[in-house]
Amino acid sequence: MSQIKIAVIDDATMIRDLIKKFIRQNFTNAVTFDANNGQTGMALLKRQPVDLILCDWEMPEMNGEELLVWARQQDNLKNTPFIMVTSRGDKEFVIKAIQSGVSDYLVKPFNNKQFQEKVGKALKRHGIKIEMSQKPAMISGNDSLSVLTGGSSPLTSKPKPIKKAPAKNLTKGIALLRTPNGELHCALQQLDLKSMLGVFKVSDYMPSLLDQVSIDMEFRKDDEKKVMRINGFIQMLKSKDENPNSQMIQVKVFFTDEDPDKRLLISEYVGQFG
Template sequence: MAVLKIAVIDDATMIRDLIKKFVRQNFPEAKIFDAVNGQAGMTLLKRQPVDLILCDWEMPEMSGEELLRWVRTQENMLDTPFIMVTSRGDKEFVIKAIEAKVSDYLVKPFNNKQFLEKIHRAFKKHGIQVPESALLSKPPTGRGGDSLAVLTAHSSAVPKANESPVKNLPKKPLPKGAAIVRTSSGEIKCALKQLDLKSMLGVFKASTFMPTLLEQVSLDLEFSRRDEQKIVRMNGFVQMLKSNEERPDSNLAILKVFFMDEDPQKRALISEYVGQFN
């Protein structure tokens, strides 16, 4: 095929950079075009035909869902692979994306292998040949790796170990001052020590699943507003990881997550949470 053209649309600079890094690792000859939100993405796509669209869901001015619905009304993009890249793994959001004719759904956080598998699956769905430079050693097969099928099936299907964990928040509300930190291979529950618009500092049991330094994560928080449960989901990376005590048998660890989201609505929710937490 000709040189692959890929559009990366996300309002968070660090997340755009991370996605572009994965694109360059897997498709070194690809041309990358990026946009800071859905409205800018629409402008980009009007003037620049692409072979693949990687788009965030929650963005100011125009959401990923709104952009997807517009894309599917354009004759030249009716069959362009469109992968929604977001931390919103809730079933109702996935169903909305399916109704808008999304090609696939990649839940943050994800690793390079999961990223490449989703692109292969989307290309196969749309009958596009994958460049030889990005061939998987074992192409993904079967229903188990299809996050859309897993989330919309009536059976209790469970994602494979190498799939991004796609799940709702725990059924029981998170207690005040607690957070769930999700990675592409596991999650931990933290007690908050410090929280602001830039980062979160938390303590967790080191005997549980252990994230790694600089790993991409998604942070879940909950708080009440007039008897309504509000959910805050922030994307970030592990900036610091160390023992809570100066001894080798310590069972507590300190984790610092630096936020990558720049969405003003998310920042407003964080501010509201901090106001209740302090």
């Protein structure tokens, strides 16, 4: 069976590593080529024929939508499956991507099963033969990449389906944490360019250590509403009190985004939050 050539374009090194890891785990006849922004992605696509493009939306120099529009204007890429991999799951962004010619949309955070289904479906739809791995993907706690897999320990019970609440404006100092299995609101305690420390109340849904996370925070500057959406993973979970019945959990999220625009937004937010 011939190789499937997949382009992975994302400015966050850890996200690229995660995607390439999932590809290795699920598609044994696939080979990957990666780029760290839209400009280098364009250069990659000019010189390297590919069967599938997995691309982030928010990137410096050239974003995913701009790269998608360019790709659809190229004779050799206009029909190539293009999956937008992004935390921007808002309806307006999905519609915008569809209008630009996207093949499918994978919203961060995502787990291995969701990734396998999206990629497998896109390849099959375009008549590309795939060779699926016969072994279940194993996640080692000592694997440096496992921090992004969102996988739970075998001893952890299967999480209950979580109904997502309708989108509402977030209060200053409150962050919305979304994982592959649910979401919760968290009160900020500390925030810098590398991480966030917060606290949340115990509820029906409890995230897991090392879960992949997308964080939403809002603030206003010059009467303009600004929304930060940052990707990361849960680095720490602990009871806020020295009590087994504690109802408050402290969480630390380490950011994986390397986009300078997002770092600027964090700086602006810290200036107001502090």
